[in-house]
Amino acid sequence: MIVNVLKGANGKIVTLDNENGFVATLGSVGAGIYQVTLDGEPMLVAPKGYLAYEKSIGYFGKTIGRYAGRIADAVMTFRGKTYELSINDGEEPYYHCLHGGVEGFSFKDFETEVGEDRVTFTYTSPDGESGFPGTVTLKVVYSLKPNENTLYIEYFLSSDIDTPVNLTNHAYFNLGGEYDVLDNYLEIPSSKYYKTKNKAPCSVSGVTPLLDFRKGKKIGDVAKDPSLLSDPVNGLDFLYIKESELACSLENDEYKAIIRSDMPAVAVYSDNYPREGMLLNNGTAEKKYSALAVECEELPNDFEAMCVKAGTVKKRYISYTFIRKEKL
Numbered sequence: 001m002i003v004n005v006l007k008g009a010n011g012k013i014v015t016l017d018n019e020n021g022f023v024a025t026l027g028s029v030g031a032g033i034y035q036v037t038l039d040g041e042p043m044l045v046a047p048k049g050y051l052a053y054e055k056s057i058g059y060f061g062k063t064i065g066r067y068a069g070r071i072a073d074a075v076m077t078f079r080g081k082t083y084e085l086s087i088n089d090g091e092e093p094y095y096h097c098l099h100g101g102v103e104g105f106s107f108k109d110f111e112t113e114v115g116e117d118r119v120t121f122t123y124t125s126p127d128g129e130s131g132f133p134g135t136v137t138l139k140v141v142y143s144l145k146p147n148e149n150t151l152y153i154e155y156f157l158s159s160d161i162d163t164p165v166n167l168t169n170h171a172y173f174n175l176g177g178e179y180d181v182l183d184n185y186l187e188i189p190s191s192k193y194y195k196t197k198n199k200a201p202c203s204v205s206g207v208t209p210l211l212d213f214r215k216g217k218k219i220g221d222v223a224k225d226p227s228l229l230s231d232p233v234n235g236l237d238f239l240y241i242k243e244s245e246l247a248c249s250l251e252n253d254e255y256k257a258i259i260r261s262d263m264p265a266v267a268v269y270s271d272n273y274p275r276e277g278m279l280l281n282n283g284t285a286e287k288k289y290s291a292l293a294v295e296c297e298e299l300p301n302d303f304e305a306m307c308v309k310a311g312t313v314k315k316r317y318i319s320y321t322f323i324r325k326e327k328l
Contacts, residue, residue, distance in 0.1 A: 003114055009051035011109040014119045016142065022149040022322070024142065029054040030062030030106040031121035031140040033171055035281050038149055038322045042282040043257065045172045045291045049281075058275065059170040059293075062106035063140050064099045066125065066132045068168035068297040069239070069267065071097040078133070078164055078303045085131035099170075101130035105138065106170070118143035127160075134163035136308065150321040157314040164303040168263075169318055172271065172291035175255035177282040180289040181270070182220030188213035188248040188266065190240035194300060201241055211238060213248070223270045223289060235272035235289065239265050239300060247296050251325070258321040261296035264305075269293040 002017040011028035021039040026032065027050065034053050036043040046060035047053045053060065067076075074085040074097040086101025099106065110121035121140045127133060139156040155167050174181055192201040193211055204212035210225055222228070223235040240248075247259040247266040259266070271293065274286040284290065296318045298306040308314045 003116065003119065005112070005114055008054060010054045012112045013050055014112065014114060014142075016117075016119065016144050016151075018144045018146065018149070020149070022144065024144065024151045026119060026121075026142055027054060028110045028112045028121055030059075030108065031110045031123070031138075032063055032106065033061035033142075033151070033169065036151060036320070036322065038255070038324060041255075042177050043173065043175055043255070043322050045174045045280045045282050045284075045286070047281065048279040052278075053281070059099060059106050061169065061171045063121075063138075064168045064170050064295070064297075065105035065138065065165060066100045066130065066136065067097065067164070067166045068099060068295060069166065069300055071301075074101075074131075076132075076164070076303065079162075081133075083131050083133060097130070100132075103130045105167075110140065117146075132163065134159045134161040134308075134310075136163060136165060138165075138167070145319075145321075148321060149323065150319050153318045155316040157308045157316075158312070159308045159310055161310050162307050164306045165308050165314075166298040166306045167316060168267075168295040168297040170293055170295055171320065172293045173250055173257055174282060174284075174291040175250065175252050175257060175322075177284065178252065179284065180287065181250075181252075181292050182218070182223065182289050184219050184250055184252045184292070185216045186213050186219050186248060186250055186268070186292065187216035188240050188268070189246055190214070190243055190266075192241045194239040194241075216249075219270060219289070219292065223272075233272070236268050236270035236292070237272060239267040239297075241265055241299070242296075248294060250292060250294070254325055256323045256325055258323070259294050259296065259318070260321075261316070261318040263296045263316055263318070264299050265297050267293075267295040267297060269295070
């Protein structure tokens, strides 16, 4: 294992190299993933250049918190008390708190501690930051599995009071630097999902089982279906209830990515609203359907279930395994 530390524009850049052709490049700003390469080929996308990556509001590969996803009307009620949160999403009269608000974890420069085979990013969020209660400390530990091309992320949360926290990593997958991901096969072994803004889950085998990915489907066959193109979703933007630690898998002709987590849900988003013309770190320009964001997280709005209890350490993990298909 080789670990290198470089100075970024506003934070530190750390590379983890398993010396078998698998390299993860990480950033302390947002405790995020800038890129993962397998035998020199890119597996993710983010804005090209560390400064653009660090300052991006697109959440590319960043750690999201305190709350992954949207909190409707930027109001959270927890144990009988109502909290007014930071507003950074939506249009009048519907404003929301998205991904932790304007001071979310993805915009913070985490402290960096480098070990022989891992890097630990740490940030302490003060009570009231973006309107959320409690002083919360988050440690994000990245490491590589020694005998496989897996990037492993561990989260360690603690707080001075009981408080809800919903974390994710917002990595955008594009395996091998493709033009887009429309021909990629996506498999999600889940029977229930949430529609945009719905408060109750739907069955994937309902009246129109378009969003049933249990046997795998081409992303383009679903994202470009007329029923979604006429919907505000404009492609994939759904959250699935997980039924095992396997969240989903994505593959094209050359590569396969397998995403696992102990979190109970996974959101998928097909880059429906890109920043047109922005250059990405895989050598392409961002466009609609450039990549698939995969976000393992807690169940939406279940604030009690996602609670970090005072005096304890709550642990979660996400792992990304990449395979060159000729090696299957």
